[in-house]
Amino acid sequence: MSARICVIDTDPGTDDALALWLALASPELDVRLVTVAGGNAGLDRTLPNARAIVGLSGRAVPVVAGADRPLLGAFTAEPRVHGADGIGGVALPEGAPAAPGIAADSIRAVLRAEERVTLIGIGPATNLALALASEPALAARVEEIVLMTGAWAEGNITPSAEFNAWSDPESLAVLLGCGRPVTLATLELTAQALVTPARLATLEAAGGGACLAAALAILQSVPASRRFGFRGFPLHDPCAVAWLLAPQIFATRRVHAAVETHGTARGRTVIDRWERSGQPSNALLLDALDADAFFSLLGDRLVELP
Ligand code: RIB
Ligand code: CA
DSSP, X not given: OOOEEEEEEEOOOHHHHHHHHHHHTOTTEEEEEEEEOSSSSOHHHHHHHHXXXXXXXXXXXXXXXXXXXXXXXXXXXXXXXXXXXXXXTOOOOOOOOOOSSOHHHHHHHHHHHOSOEEEEEOSOSHHHHHHHHTOXXXXXXXXXXXXXXXOSSOOSSSSSOOHHHHHOHHHHHHHHTSSSOEEEEOHHHHTTSEEOHHHHHHHHHTOOOHHHHHXXXXXXXXXXXXXXTTSOEEOOHHHHHHHHHOGGGEEEEEEEEEEOOSSTTTTOEEEESSSOSOOOOOEEEXXXXXXXXXXXXXXXXXXXXX
């Protein structure tokens, strides 16, 4: 089976780092482009982070800068989880310079060159939305949009909103309305991918090279979550990549999903899991995950990197 051509849009980001390494280590994915937005940290940090993460993998994938703010509203980072530098203070060797151009143009260039492209969004959706909104005809070439975004229950940046959706809800609305297959890895799914000391120890025992060592150092920098009784923390972004590698470890359901753009619930994703809204399904919700299989996949792939 030929590798799936994909673009990853990211805001590294501690969990983004592991998602990128997982994707770059997996032969099922042909990562053609990594585009970067401000999110967990400002673009002045997320861009060098993405360059360093890709550089350490040894993969020659272009990294292109994109939006440093949402379509509307102000930019807000999340240093409490990711640190001021975005990757928990872990020093990585500098990566290759960013490729010229801007994210939205680069995403469109891949779409023009290939008939079937998967878009993986693991940060605010600004770059992906700008790419599709400014040339809608290219959406027909999008095989699937896989997003770590949203929550059908509690949020993690406000009581009702998850960080990526909250960071740029207008852009998320563009993707939810673009008519192409959208797959959602929400907080309820990523909560099942809890990084615990035991799972960290298993990853550490795997051996591996500089990428796995860096991944462990990054994971060890993330604070345990009070929401999970300080037992660990959810590993969000790699869940979106794992869906494309091992769909058999997920349970899914068709849903209608929308996002609030106004008021105190701005960024809240309204996900109809029980067909109450009468709205036709516009997304596939990743509902459940075999967590042990997920962490085995993660370890098996990261150990293959340099
Ligand atoms: O809410 C979790 C999401 O926001 C993840 O993508 C994390 O990296 C942050 O961007
Ligand atoms: Ca992210």
